[in-house]
Amino acid sequence: MIRILVSVAPIDLAGEMARVERQDVGAVASFCGLVRADDGVDQLELEHYPGATEAALDRIAHEAVERWSLQAATIVHRVGPMRPGERIVLVAAAAPHRRDALDACAYLIDRLKTDAPFWKRETRGDEARWVEARESDTNAAERWTQ
Amino acid sequence: MIRILVSVAPIDLAGEMARVERQDVGAVASFCGLVRADDGVDQLELEHYPGATEAALDRIAHEAVERWSLQAATIVHRVGPMRPGERIVLVAAAAPHRRDALDACAYLIDRLKTDAPFWKRETRGDEARWVEARESDTNAAERWTQ
């Protein structure tokens, strides 16, 4: 019921959603983060901490399952180089009722942003830079602990 | 950027998500409601008010677009008879940033539950019954007006 995947392969949205829907679910909420094509980025590269990343994602998914009444929690994160328009991350939560699915989905992505060891590097033309962490992400994650 | 579809055809999740992702989006949040297979229902039938239903969904989508910074808002609702495990509804919101997408997605489904003229009839064996409206749905919709 918990599925964690960190891979260089493109994210198979339809396949992942089909896995989640395969159970007796009433509600599936999902979130996809994509490489934005509108701010001049030619390539985004995702670095991660092998082992620790998967453990962190597994912990986040288990926290969601403990907190809400879920039938499935999925976190799929791509690593390596990717192009504008491609999917970086997919999280999904399935539940008998929609409020659990919606809240758990928001939790999964908010937590992932601050608690999982990934680092983004953007390339624009000849220039590469590491993306800075944003305070708004810390705030979004912290609202779940209040 | 706003897409409304009410149809007897099965909901094409992958196709709808591809439409939403086609734009310069950074975040897509979606919600799918399915016929639950775990409570003995053999068939669910959805009745709607042709014309008024599409107008109501269009109004809900426009409200979301006014309220959040969105690049796309999609509401696809199936009508007619359907089986356990099939999708009843798909809503999706695309935005540059995730908070807008997540909140708008929750808004679309909460509003749809109370503001769009659909009626569900469940069949279990020989017995058919009209599903009763739930007070929790009214409360969920009202939290957006506070």
Added chain:
Amino acid sequence: MTLTILYFAWVRERIGEAEETVTLPSHVVTVADLVAWLSARGGGYSEAMAAPERLRAAIDQNFVGLDAAIGGAREVAIFPPVTGG
């Protein structure tokens, strides 16, 4: 005045038809008046309209309260609380 009335879900089932066209008597001003007038026909009508607090309505495809005036509307729909999604 000629008015099309639409029925949905169990209101439709109890009445036995989805749509009809009526000529309203002058004392029928609001949707609640219409509900009372239809209910007085007896049979499936009174059964469908037995609990007006369980009914919802739209005038020309806009949701309204039962106290709304029908005015020059072309279409009134009467139905149970909605259960989509």
Added chain:
Amino acid sequence: MTLTILYFAWVRERIGEAEETVTLPSHVVTVADLVAWLSARGGGYSEAMAAPERLRAAIDQNFVGLDAAIGGAREVAIFPPVTGG
């Protein structure tokens, strides 16, 4: 005591390697001590460790504050604030 140190993102780039194994001197007790000790090597190390408040760490794959004691850990990772998702 032998310890594997992992570097990620711009910490890795500035140091010029992703991983090394070191024998810690006894005065290196916390991650902050380790950062100071590495920084004293100069060059890419001091560049990478110039602003300890911008660094995050994990001990044996668990996130910790820089004041955490390394104890008998096998692996310490030093990296910038995370930016996934």
